[in-house]
Amino acid sequence: MLNDEYLSTMTGMSVTELAIFSPEFEALPGGSVIQAFSNKSTSNGQLWASLHTTALEYSNIRFLFETPGLRLITNADGDVIGVVASQNGSEVNIKAKKGVVLATGGYEYNRLMIENSYPGWPVFSRGTPYNTGDGILMAQKVGAGLWHMNASDSGSGAALCPGLNFGHGAYDSDLVPANMSLNSPSATRNHFFFVDKHGKRFMPEDRPDGHGYGRREYLFFYDGVACEWPRLPYWDILDDTEAKKGPVCSGKAQDRMFTWFTAHSNYTWSSDNSAEVAKGWIFKGDTIEDLAAKLNIELGVLAETLATYNGYATTGVDAEFGRRGDTLVALEGPFYAIAVYPNQYNTQSGPKRNTNAQTLDAFDNPIPRLYNVGECGAGYGWVYNGGWNNAEAMVTGK
Ligand SMILES: Cc1cc2nc3c(=O)[nH]c(=O)nc-3n(C[C@H](O)[C@H](O)[C@H](O)COP(=O)(O)OP(=O)(O)OC[C@H]3O[C@@H](n4cnc5c(N)ncnc54)[C@H](O)[C@@H]3O)c2cc1C
Incomplete structure (x- = not known):
């Protein structure tokens, strides 16, 4: 055991x-x-x-650094015998002695693939923006089958910080992971709730969202009448007590470079969030009506949501969504809001493979001399348990 x-x-x-x-x-x-x-x-x-x-x-x-693979080379029998890569602006052919192993990671930053595979947009990622699904495309070109392309795992959200601009060409280069989460039962950072674009709460904020995308059924609700995703992004509404407790997003000093963006942005989030208010990344209103006006939320809706929520804090019972009573505290102005988007760790899909890591075609036959490992074809699927990805990368790579 x-x-x-x-x-x-x-x-x-x-x-x-x-x-x-x-x-x-x-x-x-x-x-x-x-x-x-x-x-x-x-x-x-x-x-x-x-x-x-x-x-x-x-x-x-x-x-060979700075030499991205472009295409696979096959012989007349369909065996994979090499790779065409780009080096210093020219194409080079690289011959494979025994086979080609695709280890190009996922497609976190292939916007078209994400849009085609996921139920909503925008969705961002915490990993390297150089994972653009190249290996998946290369495998597809030689007939690979794909599996569970809609699978990913997610942590909490991401905030866009216009002007931070450090991403070296990633499609949103000013992204920072947002920390707002009530996962821990002993959470002391609880002076906030979430609302949709129209100022209404839509989920219990303490719902776990670890690796399993525990919030996807809430965030990806598509309103087919209004023709919009009303929760992409959603607003984190917090009060002054919460803002003074510490950064609402990750910065370099705060999370030991846990994500690609905090490692590379070199940005240290202010301890009371005031610098980010000044930059316009966080909105502030002395009253809830002031804040609602800045968020373009219809007059009165956010104030009503606040009054209802503060009522739950008094009774200790969230009658609408069932957030735990010990996390319910009344919010008092001034108020703050930050827009939050889904933020996955990485994709869990790509070319199908067998237990020898041989890439399979659309009919589950191995493509001769082609292998795919790690996140390029990750096997886990829809409900991801933390810890698997690195183990899988090492096992399939071996
Ligand atoms: C913030 C974060 C935290 C994580 N925490 C954990 C954890 O705690 N435990 C765990 O098990 N997993 C974790 N993961 C997932 C895990 O890190 C990845 O699944 C794993 O690193 C995948 O390894 P890989 O070698 O398959 O791909 P990657 O590590 O993604 O490497 C792929 C490489 O291929 C390169 N590349 C892309 N296209 C080309 C091309 N055309 N030619 C040449 N090279 C190319 C990329 O630049 C990249 O360097 C985490 C992921 C993130 C983002």
């Missing part, structure tokens, strides 16, 4: 050093036996560093 003590013995780390964050989905058949754990030694690129160091030990591996 896997438990904290067993993992502690296995890893030589104390139980407190181990951050065990699963099973996430005990309701899944077999889900209760899944354990994922991490420790500080895998943070800040250290997992990558150890893999890289090992790869360097093989003198027969030649690394």
Whole structure:
């Protein structure tokens, strides 16, 4: 039986050093036996560093940086025999001795693929903007079948910070992960609620949203009469107490470079959010009516939502959505709002593969000499348990 003590013995780390964050989905058949754990030694690129160091030990591996693969080369029988890549503006052909392994990650930053696969738009990502689904397209061109292209995992949201502009060509280069989340039962940061574009609450704010996209059924509601996604983005409404508790979004200093954007934006979010109010990333109103006017919300709707919510805080019962009573506190002005979009970690799909990581065609036959590994064809599917992706990348890569 896997438990904290067993993992502690296995890893030589104390139980407190181990951050065990699963099973996430005990309701899944077999889900209760899944354990994922991490420790500080895998943070800040250290997992990558150890893999890289090992790869360097093989003198027969030649690394070609700045040389993106473009197409696969096949012979007359359809065997994959090499890759066409781009180097210094020219195309080069690279011959494969035994086979080609596609390890190009997911399609987080292929906007067309995301729009075609997901139930709503916009959706952003926390990973590298260089994952543009190239390997998926290359595999498709030689007949690969695809699986569960609509699958991804998600953390909490993302905020757009116009003018931050550090993304080196990503389609929204001023994106920062938003921290607003009430996942922990002991949450002390609870002076907020969410409303849609029209100023109405739409979900229990304490609903878990870890890796399983626990909020997707709320965020991706499409109003077919109004012809809009009223919750993309949604507004986080918070009060002065919340704003003074700490940054509502991640910055360099706050999250140990957990995402590509916090690592590369080099932006440190102010501790009381005042700098971001001044920049216009967060809206502020001395009264709820002032704030509603800035958010273009119909007069009176946001004030009514606030009054109803504050009433729930008094009784300790959220009669509409069932948010836990111990997280309900009345909000008092001044008020703030920040627009939040869905923010996935990465995609969980791509070319179909078998247990030998051979890429399969549309009829499930292996495409000779073609393999796809890791996130390029990730196998997990719709309900993702944290910890799988890196394990899968290493196992399928091996
Ligand atoms: C913020 C964040 C936190 C995460 N936390 C965890 C975690 O705790 N545990 C876990 O298991 N997983 C986690 N994941 C997921 C995990 O990191 C990825 O699934 C994993 O790194 C995928 O590895 P990969 O080698 O398949 O692809 P990637 O690491 O995405 O690498 C793909 C590489 O291919 C390159 N590339 C793209 N196109 C081309 C091309 N045409 N030619 C050449 N190169 C190309 C890209 O630049 C990139 O360097 C997290 C992801 C994110 C974004």
